[in-house]
Amino acid sequence: MSSVIPASKCVLEVRNLALSLDQKTLVDNISFSLYEGERVCLIGASGSGKSLTARAINGTVAPYIKVAGDILVNGISVAQQPVLARRAHARVATVFQDTFSALNPLMSVGKQLSLSTNIQSRDELLALLQQMQLKDAESLLARLPSELSGGQRQRLCIAFALLSGSNLLVADEPTTALDVLSQQQVIKVLRQCCDDHVCTHSEDLHGSPLSLLFITHDISVAAQLCDRAIVMQNGKIVEQGALAQLLSAPQHPYTQSLIAAAQQVFSDMALPSKKVVNA
Numbered sequence: 001m002s003s004v005i006p007a008s009k010c011v012l013e014v015r016n017l018a019l020s021l022d023q024k025t026l027v028d029n030i031s032f033s034l035y036e037g038e039r040v041c042l043i044g045a046s047g048s049g050k051s052l053t054a055r056a057i058n059g060t061v062a063p064y065i066k067v068a069g070d071i072l073v074n075g076i077s078v079a080q081q082p083v084l085a086r087r088a089h090a091r092v093a094t095v096f097q098d099t100f101s102a103l104n105p106l107m108s109v110g111k112q113l114s115l116s117t118n119i120q121s122r123d124e125l126l127a128l129l130q131q132m133q134l135k136d137a138e139s140l141l142a143r144l145p146s147e148l149s150g151g152q153r154q155r156l157c158i159a160f161a162l163l164s165g166s167n168l169l170v171a172d173e174p175t176t177a178l179d180v181l182s183q184q185q186v187i188k189v190l191r192q193c194c195d196d197h198v199c200t201h202s203e204d205l206h207g208s209p210l211s212l213l214f215i216t217h218d219i220s221v222a223a224q225l226c227d228r229a230i231v232m233q234n235g236k237i238v239e240q241g242a243l244a245q246l247l248s249a250p251q252h253p254y255t256q257s258l259i260a261a262a263q264q265v266f267s268d269m270a271l272p273s274k275k276v277v278n279a
């Protein structure tokens with residue numbers, strides 16, 4: 001397995017994390033780290049434990065799920081701390097597949113943005129939407145979330161998440177519900193945020209670059225954004241390493257099948273369509 005030379009500072013450390021419900025293990029003793037400025041994907045089939053891991057990291061795991069092991073965000077131990085009990089330092093910006101859960105359906109986009117941030121002027125709001133490559137920003141500010149497309153809503157959610165000033169963004173399947181073009185726009189915005197965004201929420205983290213944990217079941221989407229991959233199956237990490245290395249020489253049978261399936265889709269698309277000519 002290849003190793004990626006880590007950037008200097010560890011932003012997220014997951015140590016022997018285990019999540020269980022009654023006697024059932026849902027996430028089984030996983031460990032991984034994320035360094036400053038890294039873009040890492042957590043990849044696996046449906047039910048492999050990716051979203052639960054994300055929820056444990058951002059402090060929104062259901063209270064009836066038992067959490068063991070530890071999670072350190074910027075060096076602060078948070079595994080047993082729900083999101084509202086966390087210090088600003090240890091808060092994690094998060095976007096989910098379901099954009100409606102993050103937005104007030106009855107309030108205009110402009111009102112929500114100005115209420116939830118320090119942004120006061122209309123020019124600042126417009127600039128923020130333009131950073132998210134949202135065209136027609138004036139009109140968007142006046143609309144309700146339901147009056148935006150799915151891709152526009154997701155880019156708005158990314159803007160909201162990053163306004164928290166955090167240096168860690170967890171994006172849980174942010175492109176899964178979108179058409180291919182909207183997916184590309186969201187990926188482009190995430191890439192740009194990783195390049196440009198710096199942390200503002202506390203003095204000692206001020207200026208830190210953004211680190212991204214991108215959760216997906218789609219390796220072709222991950223490959224457009226991430227440098228490193230962590231592969232999960234049935235609650236366990238089965239392989240991790242540089243994404244390029246994983247794509248060219250996957251070691252674990254599950255990773256091999258994931259890549260073979262993605263390659264099959266592309267080779268099927270390249271085949272000329274078969275027409276039945278027999279009358």
Ligand SMILES: Nc1ncnc2c1ncn2[C@@H]1O[C@H](COP(=O)(O)OP(=O)(O)OP(=O)(O)O)[C@@H](O)[C@H]1O
Nearest residue numbers: 021026044045046047048049050051052053062217
């Ligand atoms: N709140 C919950 N209560 C009970 N079981 C849960 C809860 N959330 C998730 N699970 C179970 O934990 C396991 C892992 O679920 P999880 O949502 O983390 O998978 P996932 O890899 O994110 O899948 P998907 O890609 O479909 O979102 C599944 O068996 C799921 O049914």
